Amino acid sequence: MTARIVLAEGIASTRITLKVRLAAACYDVVAVSSAAEVFGQFHDAPPEIIVIGGGLPDMEAVDLCRQITRDQISAEIPVIMLVDIDHRLAALQAGATATLEPDVDDQMLMARIRNILRDSDLPEKQAGMAEQAAGFTHAASPLIALVADNPGRAQRWRQMLSGRMSCRFEIRDADEALAAATKGRTADLYVISADIRGRGDGLRLLSELRSRQGSRDAGFVIAIAPDRAELSAIALDLGAGEVIPETLGSEAAAQAAAMSLKVLLSRKSRSDQRRADMQQQMLWAMTDPLTGLHNRRYALPRLRDIAQRAAGDRRAFAVFAIDLDHFKTVNDSHGHTAGDAVLAEIAQRLQDCIGGAGILARMGGEEFMAVIDDCPPDAARHLAERLRRCVQARRVALPALSGGGAIRVTASVGVACILPGEDIWPDHLARIAVERADRALLAAKSAGRNCVVADCPDRAA
Structure with missing residues (x-):
């Protein structure tokens, strides 16, 4: 979409000339001859830039600029004022984003508009949050x-x-x-x-x-x-x-x-x-709010990155599927507040066990996934067993609102150790890793829960 520019100029010949110059650069120009007409442009489709010249019959140009930049509806719209050097300071004090000489040439006029369009602030609602x-x-x-x-x-x-x-x-x-x-x-x-x-x-x-x-x-x-x-x-x-x-x-x-x-x-x-707000919103979008761990949206692309590096270096990586045993009974017996407390505590234990060695994510419900780069089969099996033990190492305290006390929690762990073979795309390699870890987790559940099952073939196929 081309930028919409409102041009306020009281002198007809100047207004027409400026409109032609701006329209020639493919801007959508609305030319008005009074301050009242300027304010009438804010409600349906607010402009990206307002250009204010002189000769307005109902308001001085500097007063118009001041009113625009102080009004809640229009305060975020950049204003360019066409004033001579003697009035530049007054224009800036009134809130103008920039000033140009009334006889500014096309090169400078267009450069200034491009500059403002590139750097001007977006309304908060377009940045992702309406508050x-x-x-x-x-x-x-x-x-x-x-x-x-x-x-x-x-x-x-x-x-x-x-x-x-x-x-x-x-x-x-x-x-x-x-x-x-x-x-x-x-x-x-x-x-x-x-x-x-x-x-x-x-x-x-x-x-x-x-x-x-x-x-x-x-x-x-x-x-x-x-x-x-x-x-x-x-x-x-x-x-x-x-x-x-x-x-x-x-x-x-x-x-x-x-x-x-x-x-x-x-x-x-x-x-x-x-x-900073956008970075925070991106962080929130990739973070599980209950546990503070990464979520699926973050974990799967990172898994693909790890698979790509592993394929390039011909080294093994491991994926761990971790599922809390009989978790539904926690919610049924003690309530969802207790269930949330259990998830948050177990997430912290798993994170402490992994440390900075890899990534840990909550994939949904009571299921977690860990990915460890440069992890051969023996190391993967040992880490899986440590993860299982850290879950059951001590009872989990329940909130007083749920009746207090503490309960024993266990987890089943499926681990897939992948050593990339030739001619396997990283996306496919990542899917193989997740599928094998899930199959190993199902096997652990079938074997009686609270155990580790490893799927660690010599090569990915």
Whole structure:
């Protein structure tokens, strides 16, 4: 789907021209001539970006921006304001995501839109959870790394910005910035001259830092000299979140630059929080909430990975199917609360027995699965017996709500040790392992329970 852009411009000729320019880039553009029409666009299909020009009959452009960014419905929609340099600071203070000159050329206009669409926040409901997100703050004051073309300019940046921002500033050269990122000492935000030692090498540094694991999620600002304005669009397309003048020669310029950096840090904080939320949701999706173990959704793909490595290295791996004996009687006699307590306790015992040697998952009900890489048959049999013994090692205490007391729990274990043969695909090898472990488990149940049955042929077939 193409991005939907609402363009608010009171002057008809300017509005038509801008709409044509944006539509030529295949954006879905809705052009309006008043603030009231802007607010009418939020209910059915909220736009991805709002572009505000001038000449609106019912509201000043800065007031419109302020109202949009403070309204609950529209606060997350990025706003680009078309203002001259004298009004840039007021636009940023009103909440604008970015500002552009009214006569901005197509290259810079499209680069800025691409940049915002790439980095703009998603609504929480699209990120997977509909509830209100918790606020996010840095654990300490943000660190801003200053990489200028000379130490004097970096000192000047720090002097102009430090009084306007509650941040820590470090002056680094390009090599120091890369080395620090490699060692994990990344900054929250980098301000980099477009030309450091040579022409355009600041942009190369930007690309390098964005490719490094430690610094790829930082914010980036490129400082550009007046005679190098053509680099602005390139910097945005390379991943810079903002471009500022290299020379902060006036109080207004320094204040506008500080405001731009604050906006970028705020966007980074929201992005960091969203990334952490998504990682947490992924963890929840792969975790059994009762026992804290991995679940089937996690275990089966990991088993395929282990099978693939085993096939490549021609080494054995083992799969253990573990099932608690007569577990239904626990629920029937003591209630489901007692059953949950038993599952949680046995899961912990099994995990303690396996340690970091492999993966353990609850596959459903009272059934668990363990997978151990690089595990020959004898080692597999011995571990299976240890798992069986750890289950029955001591009685399991029941909750007071279930009547208290303690019960004896046992488990049957089926183990399949697989030594990969030739021409067997990893997916097939994983299925073979699970099937053999399940067959061995059924055999253990048939043999009277509370025992181990091993299926460990010389080769997988």
